[in-house]
Amino acid sequence: MTIDSSSPSPPIRVVLAEDQVLIRDSLKVLIDATPGLATVGEAGTGAEAVLLARRRRPDVVLMDVRMPDMDGIEATRRICADPDSAGVRVLILTTFDLDEYVYASLRAGASGFLLKSATAAELLAAIHIVASGEALLAPTVTRRLIAEFLQRPHPAPLVRDLNDITQREREVLTLIGKGMSNSEIAEHLHLTVGTVKTHIGRLLAKLHARDRAQLVIAAYEGGLVTVPDGPHRCRPR
Structure with missing residues (x-):
C-alpha cells in the first residue's frame, strides 16, 4: 500500500x-x-x-x-x-x-x-x-497602453536600455508589445513555447521588469512597437 x-x-x-x-x-x-x-x-x-x-x-x-x-x-x-x-x-x-x-x-x-x-x-x-x-494583460488593456503612450510625447523611461538584449529577445519583446500570447509568439517565430518562456525570463532579468505588463511598456518606450505595426489600432480622440 x-x-x-x-x-x-x-x-x-x-x-x-x-x-x-x-x-x-x-x-x-x-x-x-x-x-x-x-x-x-x-x-x-x-x-x-x-x-x-x-x-x-x-x-x-x-x-x-x-x-x-x-x-x-x-x-x-x-x-x-x-x-x-x-x-x-x-x-x-x-x-x-x-x-x-x-x-x-x-x-x-x-x-x-x-x-x-x-x-x-x-x-x-x-x-x-x-x-x-x-x-x-488583455488586448483591451494593450490598446489603452498604446493610446496613453501616444498621448505622452516624452514619457520618462521605465526600463531603458535595450542594447543588452539579443536580436531574438528583441523579436520576442516586440511581439509581447503587440499583445501576442506565448503560443502565438512561438508559432510566429517557429519556436517552442518553452523556448519563448526562456527568452521572456531573460528579458525580465535584463530589463529589471516585474512581469509581462512592464515588458509591454518597455517595448513601446523602447520604440520597438508603434501603433501601425501593432494588431490593435487606436482611433484618434
Whole structure:
C-alpha cells in the first residue's frame, strides 16, 4: 500500500484594499469561499494597503484606485518599490475604465487591471493568473497602453536600455508589445513555447521588469512597437 505524503498547496493569500465596506465584505466572502484562496487582511485606505503588504506579504493585493489618504496607484508604486513587500503582486480592481489609470497603474508595477464589472469567475481567474507571476494583460488593456503612450510625447523611461538584449529577445519583446500570447509568439517565430518562456525570463532579468505588463511598456518606450505595426489600432480622440 502506497501512502501519498504530498501535502496540499498553500492557499493564495490575498489582501483586499477597498474603501467601500460593502464591496470589501462581498469580495472577502467570495475569496474565502473559494478553495485555494484566502484573505489575510483588509485595508480601507491606500496607506493601510501599503502597511499590510509589508507586514503580511500576501501573494496578491486587490487594489482599488480611488481611496482615502493615498490612491491605489501611489500605494501600488510603494508596494512594488519596497524590499519588504518584494514579491507581492498587485491587481488593480476599479469601476473607472480610464486610459490614465491603466497606464499609470501598470507603470507603478501592477500586474493587472480589472474592472469591477467583471464576473466572479473572471476575478478569481485573474487572482490565479497574477499570483502565478503572469500579467493580466488583455488586448483591451494593450490598446489603452498604446493610446496613453501616444498621448505622452516624452514619457520618462521605465526600463531603458535595450542594447543588452539579443536580436531574438528583441523579436520576442516586440511581439509581447503587440499583445501576442506565448503560443502565438512561438508559432510566429517557429519556436517552442518553452523556448519563448526562456527568452521572456531573460528579458525580465535584463530589463529589471516585474512581469509581462512592464515588458509591454518597455517595448513601446523602447520604440520597438508603434501603433501601425501593432494588431490593435487606436482611433484618434
